[in-house]
Amino acid sequence: MSASAFLHRTPSRVGQRGAVLLALLVALALLAVGLMHTVDVWSMSRQRERETELLFVGDQYRQAIQRYYTSAPRGGQRGYPPNLEVLLDDDRFPTPVHHLRRAYPDPITGKAEWGLLKAGDRIVGVYSLSEAAPLKKANFSPAHQAFKDAASYQDWVFAYVPRRGVVVPATPASAAPPATPPRKPPTSPRRSPS
Numbered sequence: 001m002s003a004s005a006f007l008h009r010t011p012s013r014v015g016q017r018g019a020v021l022l023a024l025l026v027a028l029a030l031l032a033v034g035l036m037h038t039v040d041v042w043s044m045s046r047q048r049e050r051e052t053e054l055l056f057v058g059d060q061y062r063q064a065i066q067r068y069y070t071s072a073p074r075g076g077q078r079g080y081p082p083n084l085e086v087l088l089d090d091d092r093f094p095t096p097v098h099h100l101r102r103a104y105p106d107p108i109t110g111k112a113e114w115g116l117l118k119a120g121d122r123i124v125g126v127y128s129l130s131e132a133a134p135l136k137k138a139n140f141s142p143a144h145q146a147f148k149d150a151a152s153y154q155d156w157v158f159a160y161v162p163r164r165g166v167v168v169p170a171t172p173a174s175a176a177p178p179a180t181p182p183r184k185p186p187t188s189p190r191r192s193p194s
Contacts (some may be wrong), residue, residue: 044135051136053107054128055144058158061087061114061126064100066160071097080122080160084114108132108153117159125159 064087065080072078073092081087087100105112108130117125130153140147147156 047135050107051134054153054156057104057107058126058128058156059143060100060104062158062160065123065125067099069160069162071099080119080124082122084116084123084126106130115154117157124161125157127155127157128153130154 061084068081068087068090069078071090076092084100084103088098088103090097090099103112106114106128108128111129113129114126115129116123117127132153134147134150134153134156136147137149144156150156
């Protein structure tokens, strides 16, 4: 093959290589867009899982606070727990009572620290310390209707406030917590909860 024939063929080979390179770059760009979409879908799916877990864990704390409140020792007064640790090991009884199976971390932040809704120095409820906006804005269970259209996870407050034996969520964390838990005055001569 002569040098002039080689030079004649080089531009077409360069053009073919350029087209292959361009096709490869377009394919890589499409792959990158697809991967970004997959990551977004996975991230939203993981966030929804965390929200579901937060609803479960928050209810575990609310129920533990309720059990602590309603299970006063014989002759003792009802009251809210002074801290979350007593929900794990309530020593008000001869045999310690476990109102909460274990200390759960906040599913949103991943940390063991919770925001505390207090009445005086006693804990009425817990909430996430995350300021992120929740994905879930509607279709809550009746016990969680107060979470509808919440601005952040801090507004998802899991509290026990006794009202004629019905558990209702307390005021969202963004509002000022009540000085004492709201309750109806006793209608019978029984001792009122403290």
